Amino acid sequence: MNRRARRKEKTLRRIEDAGWSLFTSRGFEATSTRSIAEAADIAAGTLFNYFPEKRSLLIHLMRGQIDRALDEAFATMAESTLEKELTHVFSALNRCYAKERRLSRVFVKELLFTDGQRRAESAAWTFNLLKRVANIVSNAQRRGELDASIEPMAAAQQVFSIHYFGLVTWLGGTIPSQAVQEEQFTASLRLLLRGLRRSAA
């Protein structure tokens, strides 16, 4: 890394630290871009070059938190059943959202409604998460637990849909607690595994 790249990296760290500290202490709405620039000891224009909107900084920070939580969850996942593996991963994800519930609410609300370049980034990030879930599905197929003819990405999308609706209703306050969300996730997962159709037997 040359000197210029190192300096850029250092500025980014300062913005991240300032943003996270202000967002978590004051909340997203009450934090101005001016106060972030001041706390990071940079010019407002410099902050704008890195993050043209306050919400792009929040999305960047939340994605960082989630990526770290997921990396750890995948690294500590013992091979067992599909249900246990998925519960392990999505519980880690949920704990991450629960730590900063108010910020998570803003994040989930904004993530899929960004435009332009940020939208492509969000889509790529969601796709990457789906691929990691699809890997869990593939492994269960190799173990003979799941039907081998199922498209892993289709199954992953379904699992993610269940998680996402639970997450939105929990963050939005429609369901009372994260515990209820996790119970519903498990019940839905079991339903998905067995299927709705009346068995021939």
Add this chain to the structure above:
Amino acid sequence: MNRRARRKEKTLRRIEDAGWSLFTSRGFEATSTRSIAEAADIAAGTLFNYFPEKRSLLIHLMRGQIDRALDEAFATMAESTLEKELTHVFSALNRCYAKERRLSRVFVKELLFTDGQRRAESAAWTFNLLKRVANIVSNAQRRGELDASIEPMAAAQQVFSIHYFGLVTWLGGTIPSQAVQEEQFTASLRLLLRGLRRSAA
């Protein structure tokens, strides 16, 4: 209905007409509450009494559109298979969102993130929609198409989760078109019907 109730009803209609006309022509962001009050020929304070926030009026209007579309879809639904019945209903819902895509985007984004009294209303509205889907599931159980031991509301929630994730990714621009969303919905529904597990046979 007494005179006072009739007057209230008339004022509400005027607000609805003014709001819908301005939102659909100018967009949500570009419409001020002042311009709605002017177009409805009422005082700003009167508008505030009916809808304290601009977005509560949008949510009210979009729910009205959706309720009418769903009433019609349920009224014209011929009894056939679960897949066909659900596709009939959710296609009607999707067409309703497609008619005013930009407003739908704001609606979906705001709906589950309202607070206080509006939140209870949103939760009740979503619950009611889930109950109607659960009815379709119950009918399929009575026909012997689905396993009778499945909780209809649990199945309805799963179907709705699939719809919702597709809707959000379509409105957010992550998937290219509504046609792709509908294909994914059908594929997901089939997956849910058969289940992921390897059949014993």
